[in-house]
Amino acid sequence: MAYLITGAKVLSSESPYSFPARDVFISDEGIIEKVALPGKLSASSTHSDVVDAKNKILLPGLINTHTHAPMSLLRGVGDDLHLPQWLRTCMWPREARMDAKTMAIGTQLAACEMIRVGTTTFNEHYFHMDAIARVVDESGMRACLGYSMIDRKKSGDGIEFDFDGKGKDELAIGEKFAKEWNGKADGRITTSISPHATNTCSKELLVESARLAKRLDVILHIHLAETRTELAETLGLYKKRPAEFLDSCGCLLPSTVAAHGVYVSKSEVKLLASRKSSIAHCPVSNLKLASGGAAPIPEYLAAGVNVSLGTDGAASNNSLDMFESMKVGAIEQKNFRFDAAAVKADDYLKMATEAGAKALGIKAGVIKPGHLADLVLIDAKSPNLVPFTDNAGWLVYSAGPQNVTDTMVNGKWLMRERKLLTLDEEKILSTAQKTADGLK
Numbered sequence: 001m002a003y004l005i006t007g008a009k010v011l012s013s014e015s016p017y018s019f020p021a022r023d024v025f026i027s028d029e030g031i032i033e034k035v036a037l038p039g040k041l042s043a044s045s046t047h048s049d050v051v052d053a054k055n056k057i058l059l060p061g062l063i064n065t066h067t068h069a070p071m072s073l074l075r076g077v078g079d080d081l082h083l084p085q086w087l088r089t090c091m092w093p094r095e096a097r098m099d100a101k102t103m104a105i106g107t108q109l110a111a112c113e114m115i116r117v118g119t120t121t122f123n124e125h126y127f128h129m130d131a132i133a134r135v136v137d138e139s140g141m142r143a144c145l146g147y148s149m150i151d152r153k154k155s156g157d158g159i160e161f162d163f164d165g166k167g168k169d170e171l172a173i174g175e176k177f178a179k180e181w182n183g184k185a186d187g188r189i190t191t192s193i194s195p196h197a198t199n200t201c202s203k204e205l206l207v208e209s210a211r212l213a214k215r216l217d218v219i220l221h222i223h224l225a226e227t228r229t230e231l232a233e234t235l236g237l238y239k240k241r242p243a244e245f246l247d248s249c250g251c252l253l254p255s256t257v258a259a260h261g262v263y264v265s266k267s268e269v270k271l272l273a274s275r276k277s278s279i280a281h282c283p284v285s286n287l288k289l290a291s292g293g294a295a296p297i298p299e300y301l302a303a304g305v306n307v308s309l310g311t312d313g314a315a316s317n318n319s320l321d322m323f324e325s326m327k328v329g330a331i332e333q334k335n336f337r338f339d340a341a342a343v344k345a346d347d348y349l350k351m352a353t354e355a356g357a358k359a360l361g362i363k364a365g366v367i368k369p370g371h372l373a374d375l376v377l378i379d380a381k382s383p384n385l386v387p388f389t390d391n392a393g394w395l396v397y398s399a400g401p402q403n404v405t406d407t408m409v410n411g412k413w414l415m416r417e418r419k420l421l422t423l424d425e426e427k428i429l430s431t432a433q434k435t436a437d438g439l440k
């Protein structure tokens, strides 16, 4: 179905952002074909259905570049515990009980939330990825999916790895999944090679992951310098900081999406910039887990690093709300630097849209001819959005998921007038509650 969206204010394609009135024509192949001044396009000439978007804002769909969707079932578990205790007593025992069916239910729950918050694409690594991929297919969302690989031994006092046993098995699972699902679901699914982190994967596993990602021409998705423990363990093992060590393993590629990037030095910022790798900045998760410090966002931006935005899993956030991540990220930086001008709303809107698309290698994140019709409508006639000030700050600091009315991916509506069209939300919510209760 082709659509002509009329009457909306449309996010400009470049920063500094504004919202000029435009009509947007979407072809039945799900591509933005024309963006024109109001009244210049007609439904009869474009053979399309007219969508009256008066009083609405049209945005590119938000792109969440780091999450673990099934962890939605673990939302609220052990909220106020220290990280090691939270992992040992709450997360790991429950994750061990999560099978493919549970993962599917968790992903359905996450998809309901993401479509409602205006997220059209997410970058995922976790376990039982086939089950997650099938839910992406049925939900109509776009996603980059990778199997999370770990070969660190769980027992023992020191840090030991088992590459020849576990590591090789993990690589085989990761490769099989990445090959099987890349380009599936009408091209909405792409895949990644996803080693977990520098202190949970052996050097051999990281080296082989980089080779594999290059050979398959897919994203390499990894956690980077999220915590001080990760930094200390990596320094202890290799006498190198996490980004330096990843580079020595060949893992800093232009197709690398490194999540968090909190504890990096100035020279590592330069290194990431020179390798053209992307950072998936996850401010809400970092604050909630008390990572301490703050990712050096002004330095990343000044060095030209592509910084995108992620929520991380709902267990450590506790939502998948990209509006919240934009706002919290920006105000965290301002506060941390004693400088209200340290970052701009424009920076964070770009992270959630255009930079996310760049990180994942998809032609989206901007409303321009030739780009994917992954779009979101916002009701501007809401108390929290008046007065309209026609700039990025209006959206980043004032808007929230409650303002999202419609979500489209690949030219197909996943939500119209706040009703989900591809997922049975009522059934998913009750099944998710029962499943989460069963994990206790």
Ligand SMILES: [Zn+2]
Pocket (backbone or CB within 6 Å): 066, 067, 068, 223, 259, 312, 313
């Ligand atoms: Zn994560």
